Amino acid sequence: MSNKPVQNRLYIENQLLKGENVRFIFSPNFGADFKKKLPDTIIFHYTAGPSAKSAISTLTNPTTRVSTHLIISRKGEIFQLVPFDKIAWHAGKSRHNQRKGLNRFSIGIELVNAGRLIKKNENYYSWFKKKIGLNEVLQAIHKNEQNFSYWHRYTAGQICQAERVCAILKDRYNIDHILGHDEIAPKRKTDPGPAFPIDILRENLL
Ligand SMILES: [Zn+2]
Structure with missing residues (x-):
């Protein structure tokens, strides 16, 4: 027997994620049900904002007409805003292989992260002027760009x-x-962006 603590189990019930540190908060920003055999795609985003709270506020506001299925906070808490059988509005104008408009095919996951950072006098700041600690800064070239930028790291959680x-x-x-x-x-x-290990995730899961 291992004496590791039992990891809290996540599961899906009635199109909702359940488990410890998971909460459903209704967003009115969703469309039709997915067609048969869909969704078959997961799309990752960062919020480019300071907190899960601010992301929830934007993504549940009916005037923004944007949403996501899940938000994952810096602490690893999960918020679900749209059930998994409904189309959420996170991808916008988009394309993958022969498909256009990826909302119709995908589950959206937003990670709370400030995105690209600005360096000023040896300090790093988000676009919303929050100072970011050195241990949370990654210098890397985005796959769609040629030059180095500074990026907010995701937490291990x-x-x-x-x-x-x-x-x-x-x-x-x-x-x-x-x-x-x-x-x-x-x-x-x-x-x-480059701070998220999407290639490793794909390799491990697909
Ligand atoms: Zn996005």
Whole structure:
């Protein structure tokens, strides 16, 4: 017998994720039900904002007409805003292989992260002027760019939860594709960016 603590189990019931540190908060921003055999894709995003609270506020506001299925906070808490059988509005104008408009095919996952950072006098700041600690800064070249930028790192807890959620979604919905917003709208979008290990996630899960 191992004496490791039992990891809290996540599961899906009635199109909702259940488990410890998971909460459903209704968003009115969703469309029709997915067609048969869909969704088969997961799309990752960063929120480019300071907190899960601010992301929830934007993504549940009916005037924004944007949403997501899941938000994962810096601490690894999970918020679901749209049931998995309904189309959420996270991808916008987008394309993958022969498909256009990826909302109709995909589950959206937003990770709380400030995105690209600005360096000023040896300090790093988000676009909303929050100072970011050095240990949370990654210098890297985005796959769609040529030059180095500074990026907000994801927390280990976030990446771990993202991987667990992908595994559960894959079992339940036969997920074939795990993509970044920056891969389906490369001219418009930089999220989730180089700080998110999407290649490793794909390799482990698909
Ligand atoms: Zn995005």
